[in-house]
Every structure is written in C-alpha cells, then in structure tokens.
Amino acid sequence: MRVSASHLRSDIYRLLDEVLQTGVPIEIERKGKRLRISPAAVGTRLSRLVRRDGYIRARPEELIHMDWSREWKP
Numbered sequence: 001m002r003v004s005a006s007h008l009r010s011d012i013y014r015l016l017d018e019v020l021q022t023g024v025p026i027e028i029e030r031k032g033k034r035l036r037i038s039p040a041a042v043g044t045r046l047s048r049l050v051r052r053d054g055y056i057r058a059r060p061e062e063l064i065h066m067d068w069s070r071e072w073k074p
Contacts, residue, residue, distance in 0.1 A: 001024065001025075001026050001027070002027045002028075002029060002034075003015065003027070003028055003029075004024060004027070004028070004029055004038070005028055005030045008026075008028050015037075019037055019038065020039055023039055024041075025037060025038030026038075028030075060065055
C-alpha cells in the first residue's frame with residue numbers, strides 16, 4: 001500500500017497496526033522518494049542458533065557406543 005507522508009502523519013497508529021496485523025508493508029512517498037515500513041522478521045529460537053563447527057551430530061545412543069579412546073586423557 002502506498003500513502004503520502006501527510007496521510008501517514010494523520011493516521012499513523014492505524015496504519016502501523018494494519019502492518020502488524022497483515023504483514024503487508026506500507027510505502028510512503030516523500031519528495032519523490034519511497035520509504036517502507038514493514039514488520040521485522042521474527043524467527044524461532046532454533047532459527048537464531050549460530051552454526052558451530054566441530055560438534056558431534058548423533059543420537060544419544062550412538063554416543064554411548066563410540067570409541068572415545070583417542071579423546072580420553074587421564
């Protein structure tokens with residue numbers, strides 16, 4: 001949806017609520033340029049995890065039966 005800056009100013013709270021409810025961004029035209037108001041992408045906690053190299057990816061049962069003799073240091 002495109003609106004002018006004066007329309008945004010007169011009805012900002014309703015327009016912001018509409019963006020939050022629908023997820024559709026609003027474009028504002030000001031001095032021949034466009035601005036966009038859009039909801040921030042919110043991911044799940046799992047999607048925000050940082051990839052770590054050097055970890056073991058296995059089921060717990062597989063870890064029990066692994067040969068740990070190279071890793072063990074008394």
